[in-house]
Amino acid sequence: MFFVFRLDKAHNESTSYLQHNQYYLMKHRSQLTLQLFTLLASMLLACKAISAEPKLAKIDVLVEDAYPLQYMHRGNYQGLMAEQVKSVLQKANLGEYQFKLIPWPRAVEQAKTAPNTLIVGLARTPSREQDYQWVTPVVSLDYNFYSTAQVMQSKEITEHSIKSMRVGTVINSMLDQHIRASGFTQIHAVPFAEQNFDKLMNNRIDVIPASSSHFMESCVLTRHDCHRFVKVLPVDIETKTLWLAASQTTHKELIKRLREAAQVKPPLLP
Template sequence: MRFARCLAGLVLALTLVGAQAQAIRGVTEESGYTWLSAGRVLGPASEVVAATMQRAGFADYRVGIYPWARAYDMALQEPNVLIFMIARTPQREDKFKWAGEFMRIEYHLYKLRSSTEVVVRTLQDARAYSIGVVRDDVRQQYLQSQGFTRLVVSAQNGDNFRKLLHRQVQLVPMPERDARQLCDESHIDCAMLEKVYTLDTLSTGLFMAYSKATPDDVVLRTRAAFEKLKADGTLARLMAAPGR
């Protein structure tokens, strides 16, 4: 009996080592919750990832910031990739192994306040205007599914914001926190922007999720660690931290 217990323990240990044989690679885009500073990935969401990895007992992991389309493709194609701050939608449900919800989020259409010719009271109204979106982002996917054709696709949120400021697009869908951060980075008064419409049907949760080729044990340990952070208030405390 003692030998059997020892053997079972050895098998479990080898399983855990095997699951962590390849480093976990965290990927995301720059946003109001993650950013680069002096070569380091900072921000509330990255702090949550670090705390989750520590609680799960994963020492071998690294996090990088990429254009969203690249981060998304890595999570679709490669094993042991943890993509975070990803919107969970029915179209994405079977493409990833979902590990935990950071927060709920709302997206709003913003215009320049001085662009009085842009009038949006309904989603149908917005079809008449050019809209800046990020490639493979949930906003692009949603608007395309609604038949929008005047989408101007960029690699990053900051690119769309600059296009809005230079009147190369007329609308940009953003969460309020991202709008404030981009205003700060551009050294402009956010009063220059006007929130004209809320994409209610796009309001969803932002999650961390693993690529499908990631071992289930890694996913389960991450999910359990994340739930503990949520239960003890660590998640809420970290996500409430101010942006840069």
């Protein structure tokens, strides 16, 4: 009898416990359902956020062969601008990216529309304003026209006469656009800047517009007698700052990261 009583008591307690739990679940069912729905919604939003992350492994960084500002040496991106740009990219935590050296005219066009594409050293001119997302300035420069003593002996170079002289530029560069918009009548544009040194030495052009800070350093690479080149006139141009920019189709999150990482004002090079 004692064991039967204990079993009955245990059964009654178990039944009471189950009934209590059922009552609790029924009473709080709506609250538990809401909590479960909130949890599932949060998980769904998190999954969407992860899927919305840009594919960082496909970022192309287009650069120019513009020694000593930026250039490729044995597959490595180097130069004064290069160090600043690489620092910004690392701080932005973009994952994998690759530097590509292609002809500047093609780089300027490709960087307008190619997804997740950056371009280094682009001048921010009014005609380009709507074509790119402007990330950060990287360097400010001054520009001058250069010629040779031979040309200067045969021609008087003034602010007026220079507009009718043969000017060597790089296709679609900021200086090329400026020269064309300023009334110059004889413009000889080439894909690569070093070609203009050859043309000037061979009397195929009369002047070259170039950065005054690094003209001689660039000339050394051409193996010409660089002391034969002479600074003649400053280039009257308002846009002197080169930027890190991105295509309009580059993911907005990448632009945000880059702008947050680039909080340093670009130096004015000597």
